[in-house]
Amino acid sequence: xxxxxxxxxxxxxxxxxxxxxxxxxxxxxxxxxxxxxxxxxxxxxxxxxxxxxxxxxxxxxxxxxxxxxxxxxxxxxxxxxxxxxxxxxxxxxxxxxxxxxxxxxxxxxxxxxxxxxxxxxxxxxxxxxxxxxxxxxxxxxxxxxxxxxxxxxxxxxxxxxxxxxxxxxxxxxxxxxxxxxxxxxxxxxxxxxxxxxxxxxxxxxxxxxxxxxxxxxxxxxxxxxxxxxxxxxxxxxxxxxxxxxxxxxxxxxxxxxxxxxxxxxxxxxxxxxxxxxxxxxxxxxxxxxxxx
Amino acid sequence: xxxxxxxxxxxxxxxxxxxxxxxxxxxxxxxxxxxxxxxxxxxxxxxxxxxxxxxxxxxxxxxxxxxxxxxxxxxxxxxxxxxxxxxxxxxxxxxxxxxxxxxxxxxxxxxxxxxxxxxxxxxxxxxxxxxxxxxxxxxxxxxxxxxxxxxxxxxxxxxxxxxxxxxxxxxxxxxxxxxxxxxxxxxxxxxxxxxxxxxxxxxxxxxxxxxxxxxxxxxxxxxxxxxxxxxxxxxxxxxxxxxxxxxxxxxxxxxxxxxxxxx
Numbered sequence: 186x187x188x189x190x191x192x193x194x195x196x197x198x199x200x201x202x203x204x205x206x207x208x209x210x211x212x213x214x215x216x217x218x219x220x221x222x223x224x225x226x227x228x229x230x231x232x233x234x235x236x237x238x239x240x241x242x243x244x245x246x247x248x249x250x251x252x253x254x255x256x257x258x259x260x261x262x263x264x265x266x267x268x269x270x271x272x273x274x275x276x277x278x279x280x281x282x283x284x285x286x287x288x289x290x291x292x293x294x295x296x297x298x299x300x301x302x303x304x305x306x307x308x309x310x311x312x313x314x315x316x317x318x319x320x321x322x323x324x325x326x327x328x329x330x331x332x333x334x335x336x337x338x339x340x341x342x343x344x345x346x347x348x349x350x351x352x353x354x355x356x357x358x359x360x361x362x363x364x365x366x367x368x369x370x371x372x373x374x375x376x377x378x379x380x381x382x383x384x385x386x387x388x389x390x391x392x393x394x395x396x397x398x399x400x401x402x403x404x405x406x407x408x409x410x411x412x413x414x415x416x417x418x419x420x421x422x423x424x425x426x427x428x429x430x431x432x433x434x435x436x437x438x439x440x441x442x443x444x445x446x447x448x449x450x451x452x453x454x455x456x457x458x459x460x461x462x463x464x465x466x467x468x469x470x471x472x473x474x475x476x477x
Numbered sequence: 478x479x480x481x482x483x484x485x486x487x488x489x490x491x492x493x494x495x496x497x498x499x500x501x502x503x504x505x506x507x508x509x510x511x512x513x514x515x516x517x518x519x520x521x522x523x524x525x526x527x528x529x530x531x532x533x534x535x536x537x538x539x540x541x542x543x544x545x546x547x548x549x550x551x552x553x554x555x556x557x558x559x560x561x562x563x564x565x566x567x568x569x570x571x572x573x574x575x576x577x578x579x580x581x582x583x584x585x586x587x588x589x590x591x592x593x594x595x596x597x598x599x600x601x602x603x604x605x606x607x608x609x610x611x612x613x614x615x616x617x618x619x620x621x622x623x624x625x626x627x628x629x630x631x632x633x634x635x636x637x638x639x640x641x642x643x644x645x646x647x648x649x650x651x652x653x654x655x656x657x658x659x660x661x662x663x664x665x666x667x668x669x670x671x672x673x674x675x676x677x678x679x680x681x682x683x684x685x686x687x688x689x690x691x692x693x694x695x696x697x698x699x700x701x702x703x704x705x706x707x708x709x710x711x712x713x714x715x716x717x718x719x720x721x722x723x724x725x726x727x728x729x730x731x732x733x734x735x736x737x738x739x740x
Contacts, residue, residue: 363566365562365564365566366566366568368534368537368539368560368562369560369562369566369579370583371538371539372537372538372539372558372560373579373580373583373584374583375583379582379583383568383579383582383583384568387568387570387571390570468570468611469569469570469611469612469613470569470570
């Protein structure tokens with residue numbers, strides 16, 4: 186088929202695309218379709234290639250498995266040790282999930298309190314900042330001395346790391362309502378509560394969801410780091426403990442398997458929070474809009 | 478409406494010698510007096526910084542006057558105002574219907590009880606089919622119509638409009654001017670309209686307050702004695718040109734005090 190529009194226009198004019206449809210537009214549409222496919226194909230291909238070269242690197246250089254295992258060995262270890270690893274994964278997931286939940290409730294609650302009372306903000310925000318800027322690894326040992334329950338200790342550590350972005354973002358969001366809308370609410374005699382529910386919280390939603398994306402990853406980091414500090418010991422050990430344990434025993438393939446599980450968990454958390462943000466905002470917010 | 482009818486109108490609001498000073502030194506408004514009667518369409522016309530928006534914010538109760546008094550005849554009118562800002566000022570997260578519902582919602586009325594009224598005002602501004610849409614799906618002119626629908630929905634005693642059409646193109650603007658007059662005719666609303674367009678003020682209002690800057694003040698009051706409804710005929714009539722000329726002269730006096738119009 187020739188692309189010369191003078192020859193082919195008559196044939197190309199389709200009622201569903203309108204009379205403006207021409208070769209140039211078709212080219213653009215095709216490029217868009219290609220991009221649509223490439224969006225998925227390229228990352229997958231590159232990832233597969235990277236794994237392939239990892240494998241070749243080990244084989245060609247005859248690297249011992251206790252230095253760098255082949256990807257196949259990591260996979261088979263993952264399957265063999267699935268019982269132990271999955272139990273640990275569950276523990277890490279629980280701590281991460283719970284910490285994130287408490288961070289959301291605490292962060293949003295504190296942000297609302299701050300927006301309702303300047304005094305509360307002045308009194309408590311220094312504590313929030315101090316907790317945030319002090320590295321969690323340096324606080325964690327104290328926490329594990331003071332807190333009896335290991336689970337609560339881990340939860341506390343993960344929460345400290347995760348809650349700040351939610352607090353900071355939501356506080357900013359609650360203050361970011363359009364000033365004309367605020368005037369409008371004043372003119373309509375809205376009370377504090379109505380203002381919060383109908384104006385400030387919806388305005389803060391995009392900010393909160395941005396904070397949630399960051400907090401999701403941080404909760405996982407917090408959970409893992411805290412477990413390193415808590416060290417070995419006791420029941421209900423998470424993935425970080427498995428990595429430590431495998432390290433002591435020089436079970437490098439197992440270390441890789443646990444590491445991969447943590448990475449996958451992080452990616453899934455990020456994807457989930459992004460999806461939540463997308464669905465919550467797609468109707469109205471600039472960040473979720475498609476431009477033609 | 479005739480001039481005689483003008484005089485029969487009930488006063489609803491009085492501004493008496495109102496001053497507004499910011500930070501103790503910037504005089505935004507000096508000695509402004511104004512009587513607003515039921516059914517008036519008053520334009521505040523002037524250059525930037527003449528205090529016309531300040532006057533509107535004072536009337537809306539968004540800030541108190543530094544000196545002077547603003548009195549509602551029935552004592553409670555300030556709870557009954559509709560406002561249209563220069564931007565449409567819609568809640569982006571809410572549909573058109575929910576945006577128009579806002580003033581009712583803040584009064585504690587259920588959506589069900591006022592849905593008919595919401596559809597009625599949306600029909601008045603020509604958007605009856607757009608209730609379920611989100612603001613981002615609408616053009617600038619349509620958003621402004623939603624904003625107007627929201628302002629008139631509760632049948633307020635007074636509607637304040639702060640350069641509502643300034644950001645729109647000329648064609649949309651003329652259309653909305655026509656529609657605004659039709660709306661006013663059908664609802665009998667009282668409007669105070671801030672603008673920096675001579676032609677808009679002459680076309681729309683029955684009274685124009687020409688204002689000057691530094692300090693912000695009213696320098697001339699011009700009655701536009703032409704009957705409503707007004708349309709293309711009014712816009713092209715010699716009388717319209719005459720008043721526009723008179724208004725422009727007053728405004729020029731405001732911009733160039735050397736012209737001698739300012740005492």
